[in-house]
Amino acid sequence: MTFTATFLFHDSLNDFLRKFQKQQRLEYKFEGKPSVKDAIEAQGVPHPEIAQILVDGEPVSFQYLLKPNDFVEVFPATKNQIPEAKLLQPKLPETIRFVLDVHLGKLAKALRMLGFDTVYRNDLDDKTIAELAQNENRIVLTRDVNLLKMKAINWGYWLRSQFLEEQLAEVIQYFKLQNKFAPFTRCLECNGLIHEVRKEDVLGVLPPNTRKYFSEFYQCESCRKVYWKGSHYERMQQFIDNFQ
Known part of the structure; x- marks a missing residue:
């Protein structure tokens, strides 16, 4: 039997939706008892950018099992008024470290220039990136939405722009890095000190x-x-x- 739930994605999460879906209540058809996380990601929104999920006004976890006629609101990590205790994402590590996908070599050098520990190689596959993120508490930066949907990834961000300076500005603003620069302390080529x-x-x-x-x-x-x-x-x- 097929059931229906209604989803509303807020603010920057609309970046992952098609033009005609943005800022709209979306009907989602499902069978069985999928988790709300799976239902959200099936609609294109990766879990690392989600701060809170409300079902009929009540906060739930990613593991919540979707029920017929649920009204689901999904809020981004940029929603500052959400109390920290109710955030779905774990708190960022004290030391900020990144791992970047194979398309972001210029951004990797820029982050290293600012002093951030940034792993980048042009031969890293998605599985290796996810493992590095999990094992070394790294934030994943990518232009590949599907990479961010990998279960092992706790923190990540999908870059909206394709241009270096705009990408760097996005990352600095999103992760509040303005006071964390340590310029010229890392090698631009290999990330060494x-x-x-x-x-x-x-x-x-x-x-x-x-x-x-x-x-x-x-x-x-x-x-x-x-x-x-x-x-x-x-x-x-x-x-x-x-x-x-």
């Missing part, structure tokens, strides 16, 4: 003009890449200033 080193210790890898005109150097403890405050540093500093 960067430390100041003596010039004589890296002379062998410096271009001639760099060796001549610069005296302050930093090196990644993992991949050994060397950094100095050339014109590229000034451009990166200007980029960072746009988000502070």
Whole structure:
């Protein structure tokens, strides 16, 4: 037998719906006793972006079993007035760490530039990303909605924009990172930590003009890449200033 429940998605969760569905009460047909989480994700909305679910005005968990004629309201994590005790998502870790999908290499470098521990490789599959998120308490950033629906993922965000600066602004605002920057402490290439080193210790890898005109150097403890405050540093500093 087929039953019907009614769903209403609030605010930013409408980004996952088709144009004609946005801001509308949606009838959802189902059989048996699906969980409300499964019903929500079947309509396109991934669980990491959900803060609260109300059924007929009462808060429920993701495991709640849908009943005929239920009226389900779904609220996003950006809904600030929801008491923390009633939020469905676990509290974010004290130390913010990210893992990004294979399409977000530029964003990974930008986050590393700001000092955030950011795992990115262009060969990571969805299963590996989910495992890293679960095992290392990382936030998943992606342009793939289906990735965010994986059960192992607690925290995640689907990037609305395809443009780097807009993506970075989204992440900073969504996770409230404005006061958590630690610029130039991570390697842009491998995510390793960067430390100041003596010039004589890296002379062998410096271009001639760099060796001549610069005296302050930093090196990644993992991949050994060397950094100095050339014109590229000034451009990166200007980029960072746009988000502070």
